[in-house]
Amino acid sequence: MNTNNTEEAKHEGEEALGGVTGERGGGAAASEEVVLKKGPWTAAEDAVLVEYVTKHGEGNWNAVQRNTGLARCGKSCRLRWANHLRPNLKKGAFSSEEEKLILELHAQYGNKWARMASLLPGRTDNEIKNYWNTRVKRRQRQGLPLYSDEPDRSNVATPPPNNASHQFEFLHHHHYQHALPSPSPQPQYSPLSSPLQPKPAISDPMIPLSSPSSSVTSSHSFIFSRPAPLLSNPLNFKRFRTSTGFPLRVAPNTIVTSSSLPGQPMTPPPQSSIGFSRFGYTGQVNSGLSHNIYQAPLLEYDNRGGALNQFGNPPPKLLELSSNQFSPHHQPNNNIMQTESNKFNMQMNHTDDRMKNSCGGRDGGNNNGFLGDHFYEVQSLTPGHQAALKKRSYFYTDEGNDLDGHRGFDDLPLNSSNWPSNNAELKLKEEAQYMSKSMNDDISSMMDVMPSSLSVSDWPASNATEASNNNFQSSDVIIPDDNFGLDSKPIASLFPTSTTTTNHNDNSGCYSWDDLPGFC
DNA sequence: AACGCGGTCAACCGCGTCACT
DNA sequence: GAGTGACGCGGTTGACCGCGT
Structure with missing residues (x-):
């Protein structure tokens, strides 16, 4: 196999390939047992990969190893390319705008890093994930709610961490103004709650999470009596x-x-349209x-x-x-x-x-x-x-x-x-x-x-x-996915099982946020 | 200088999905 | 329908760095 290494594997690849000791270049049988390298990529390896992708395009990542002798598995190649080598990657800290967007997207999609990345030009899911996890840790330590429009900076107004009602008002005002039938009682939030992941009181499958349009309509209004917990995936x-x-x-x-809403509700087009x-x-x-x-x-x-x-x-x-x-x-x-x-x-x-x-x-x-x-x-x-x-x-x-x-x-x-x-x-x-x-x-x-x-x-x-x-x-x-699209499993990592899996558990790993500590 | 700590980043791992045979 | 390979993706881990003590 490796004896078929193409020319491109030869030039810059020599050094990169040298990262693997011993196995390569052995007998024919041994070549099947290439020990793939792990760990940080070298510049030479990068060069090999870049050249390969430039010539052959993305995909078929396992072929990279076969065709270039690069001692990296396909997954590793893909990851390296996606996260570091492909063009137009943005490096550096997230801008405040990006941070805000991440907040919003996470509120909407949960831990769907790839999806979020698709909406953040030049950013990778890994970046976003790391950023988010860092943020989560920090804010957890600080006892702050994740879902505020504070772009993780100190100079932005933050909802009072210990006043659930105020938090709601803050978030309600700054993020979503659900012009909905007033929930009763007034929702309360734990510091870990997300106003963007409201728990609908109506089992409407079309509930738009954080939907501006929800403030517009009446025929399908739904009540968010309580937000979904933080760190859950709002949608699976x-x-x-x-x-x-x-x-x-x-x-x-x-x-x-909500301020971006048009002056008037959108007029539904004819259904046929x-x-x-x-x-x-x-x-x-x-x-x-x-x-x-x-x-x-x-x-x-x-x-x-x-x-x-x-x-x-x-x-x-x-x-x-x-x-x-x-x-x-x-x-x-x-x-x-x-x-x-x-x-x-x-x-x-x-x-x-x-x-x-x-x-x-x-x-x-x-x-x-x-x-x-x-x-x-x-x-x-x-x-x-x-x-x-x-x-x-x-x-x-x-x-x-x-x-x-x-x-x-x-x-x-x-x-x-x-x-x-x-x-x-x-x-x-x-x-x-x-x-x-x-x-x-x-x-x-x-x-x-x-x-x-x-x-x-x-x-x-x-x-x-x-x-x-x-x-x-x-x-x-x-x-x-099932369970109303609320995948609460991640919550389990935050709360003792005994408190997260009690009531309202439908045997499918769905937790009720009512059971979570910190919720009213 | 040494140490601890937290943050950041890169990479790996495991699992799920899909296409193909 | 089962098996297999490729790929996508979320979670996790570990190395590195900066900072404070």
């Missing part, structure tokens, strides 16, 4: 792939602040304010269940985009993204590696628009790469430049006639139907946990409204 996302994999449209600067791209719905995208486009959790819920009933169509295969499933040729040119306050948006589309790495998640499991933008034209990819691009797509649409079938948000024609009608789509529909059923199952289990005042049958209306209140084209659909 399931991932799905789609050829239309584009990421959530998050308007970072407006994501949570509510779009679920590619699946038979026509898509009408309001070119309105950016804050209306980020409601991924909401929309995903919509897609999953309600929309099916509402429109008589099965929901699409629910797709969460793996964080970077962006069209290689994605052009950030739609109105949605180009809002007044979202300088981030453009950056996201242009520089976010994950988004640009079109296929398969964080490092672009197969290939990348990133390379298309910066190193290659995607069209120039080798056949092997193009094949790889197809590999992990649900359907490969041989449409134009979308080699991987992943199409950028903006690339999507809103006319359903442009969408493929093929077996893959049918497959997706079947899956969607299955998932719709699964959702009902999930809902059933949720009911055990969260009493609902809204029946499941009410969802469609909510869906329609919510969907229409959010400029939305979603092929990037996140589906909350």
Whole structure:
């Protein structure tokens, strides 16, 4: 194997490869037993990897070792590339804006670092994760709430740590003004609670976490009687792939602040115009304010269940985009993204590696628009790469430049006639139907946990409204896992098991926050 | 100077998912 | 349907650094 090392492995690689002692270069049999190096990468190793990726593109990471002799496993190569070597990585401390965005995104998505990274141009999930963990530790020590809009700096107003009511007011004011039926009693928060992860009193599957639109509507209002605990994953996302994999449209600067709401509630478009791209719905995208486009959790819920009933169509295969499933040729040119306050948006589309790495998640499991933008034209990819691009797509649409079938948000024609009608789509529909059923199952289990005042049958209306209140084209659909999408498992690390798993535990690892110490 | 501590960062590990056979 | 490989991703760990004592 290693005797086949290509020339590229020879030049700069010599030194790097020398990091492994003994095994390489042995007999034929021994070559199969290359001991992979661990630990910090050397510059020589980096050079080898960079060169390889430059030539062959991302993906097929195990081939790196095979073809270059680099004594690193594929995973290590991928990680090294994704976190350190790929172009346009931002280094250095997070800006206050980024910090704020991280806060907001974490409030919305929980520990979905990759997803968050997809919305932070040039940042990696690892960076964000490290940052967050540091923050968590620090604030835990300080007894401060995590979810304040304090960007982890001391010069920003902080809610009084020991006054739950004040905290709520602070956060309520600064983050989310849920114009909802007033919860009763007034929610109280522990220092570890998140106002952005409210516990709905209504088991509405379309509950938008931290949704500005929630302050707008009435037909599907929901009550957040209490926030979800901190450090939990507010949503336990399931991932799905789609050829239309584009990421959530998050308007970072407006994501949570009610002040960014338009002067008037969004007028829901006719139901017929509510779009679920590619699946038979026509898509009408309001070119309105950016804050209306980020409601991924909401929309995903919509897609999953309600929309099916509402429109008589099965929901699409629910797709969460793996964080970077962006069209290689994605052009950030739609109105949605180009809002007044979202300088981030453009950056996201242009520089976010994950988004640009079109296929398969964080490092672009197969290939990348990133390379298309910066190193290659995607069209120039080798056949092997193009094949790889197809590999992990649900359907490969041989449409134009979308080699991987992943199409950028903006690339999507809103006319359903442009969408493929093929077996893959049918497959997706079947899956969607299955998932719709699964959702009902999930809902059933949720009911055990969260009493609902809204029946499941009410969802469609909510869906329609919510969907229409959010400029939305979603092929990037996140589906909350069971337990209402509240994955409370991480909480267990913070609280004694005896106190976190008592009541309201539905045997699936779901904890009630009522049982948590520190909650009223 | 030595030590402890906390913060940061890079990397590894394990598991889940998906595609392919 | 099972097995396998590749990949994605979250959690964890350990090295390193700066600072205070």
